[in-house]
Amino acid sequence: MKLSKRDYYDVLGLEKNATKDEIRKAYRKLAREYHPDVNKAEDAEDKFKEAKEAYEVLSNEQKRAQYDQFGHAGTQNQGFGGGASDFSGFGDIFDMFFGGGGRRDPNAPQQGADLQYTMTLNFEEAIFGKETEISIPKEETCDTCHGSGAKPGTSPKTCTHCNGTGQLNTEQNTPFGRVVNRRVCHYCQGKGKIITDKCNTCGGSGRVKKHTKIKVSIPAGIDEGQQIRVSGKGEPGVNGGPPGDLFVVIAIRPHEFFKREGDHIFLELPITFAQATLGDEIEVPTVHGKVMFKIPAGTQTGRTFRLRGKGAPNVRGYGQGDQHVQVRVVTPTKLTSRQKELLKEFNQIADNAPITEDEDSLFQRFKKAFKGE
Structure with missing residues (x-):
């Protein structure tokens, strides 16, 4: 017997008037909780796939509108006969089942990279702990353009080749009909925007390298090789994604006696x-x-x-x-x-x-x- 799918809003624990930001946050929370690499429960993988499917529909304005009007039937392909069939979701399906083999949406929020810093303590500091401040080189959002990459007074323009989608569609005739293939737009590198006047400070990247001071609390009794995780102090996220974390690895100077x-x-x-x-x-x-x-x-x-x-x-x-x-x-x-x-x-x-x-x-x-x- 085929089981009916759960309502996508119920899957993410949201109301039907949820904003894009609320949808993204709800999905990230469930993805972290049920990711198979983290959660070994028997039903974790199924819940992870269910949350990912719900997010892929509700985070896309067109798919969400179809779902709100027609339910799950509005998100299904209409077969191969006559018209063009959209196989662009195959990459995400492979990604869902095999952990990253398919293409990812280049405009989707991405978490920033984690950073690692080695801190050397003397013997007594490791015993009793301490509050300290470290300075690390890391990328920060450009203060001049506020991360847009464009020169002040200008703004990025919508890519005319992909119409801001970050993807180019090509059609191919197959025995099953016409198949639509999607690939990253090479004109805008999948960003959907093109910067004509780049920021002089960051060169259009939207980021600059800075030495950032970060307070770190060393717990009493920490030992050689142990790590301290400082949440949110890694590299900034991409497309509105959260920043990565900073991991402080401890080294201890030997004592004379x-x-x-x-x-x-x-x-x-x-x-x-x-x-x-x-x-x-x-x-x-x-x-x-x-x-x-x-x-x-x-x-x-x-x-x-x-x-x-x-x-x-x-x-x-x-x-x-x-x-x-x-x-x-x-x-x-x-x-x-x-x-x-x-x-x-x-x-x-x-x-x-x-x-x-x-x-x-x-x-x-x-x-x-x-x-x-």
């Missing part, structure tokens, strides 16, 4: 032989400031301690990471005579003293393995 893995921060902390042996309360640097920490007596080099909540904040707001401190016992290389005497005395006492370390410690196992050699 801190290293980061996700939300956790790692620090190698040098301590003396005496501190490792006797224990000590020492200052440990963190990105949040110095904290006091007790090193227990008998700490071995390589041992790791954890300082809870002293890492980086999660960029999505899921808590705070930790700081992991790995101690490294530093062997002194420059000793005074007195220090050497004391160490020699300590070594003699240690050799004659009873074993106090664990029997299976690395030091004891090493001594037993090589005793007498």
Whole structure:
């Protein structure tokens, strides 16, 4: 059983007196919501096609008038017999089903191109975030001609070759009758307008390259390679289309002492032989400031301690990471005579003293393995 088509106005959620701008906005909203590359729901592709079909009719004044008067029957071709049959919609049909294979209306609104900017932060800026301003080169609407491309006091003229449609029609006889083929008008490049007196500022393009300042908010906890999307700050749209977006890619300068893995921060902390042996309360640097920490007596080099909540904040707001401190016992290389005497005395006492370390410690196992050699 063949299902009846939905009313095109209902498809786009519009009243019958909707303006062109309202039709365009409604279609763009539905197209973004149901595009198969974005929405993987089973019925998304059908809804996307339905919205596109509705837009193609209602955005065209002639087709809309026929639809308002005759309904869906007014938008159908009348067969191949005798008269010329219009096959110009084939490009849009291919575009609908195969994602861009056919021709697009050169006068249809098009979204501007996205831009990418790499921002380098120091280690602490990435941890705590910041508000900043960047300057990027991008195309902007020409202030002299306000985007028309024509010299002030003049205006673009309707192309006489395509009568402002941006397309040239040619007819071809086929076994099915005469077929109308459409192609982009090469006189006006599909714009429907010809500029005879070009703007001296932009050379007729309607755009100029400028350095534009844009405020960017860097969230706390952002990491290397992550992106910030600044909506609407890309290149301007074409034919009234919306602008593209700006994507700020983050690079982070390495820190001399801190290293980061996700939300956790790692620090190698040098301590003396005496501190490792006797224990000590020492200052440990963190990105949040110095904290006091007790090193227990008998700490071995390589041992790791954890300082809870002293890492980086999660960029999505899921808590705070930790700081992991790995101690490294530093062997002194420059000793005074007195220090050497004391160490020699300590070594003699240690050799004659009873074993106090664990029997299976690395030091004891090493001594037993090589005793007498």
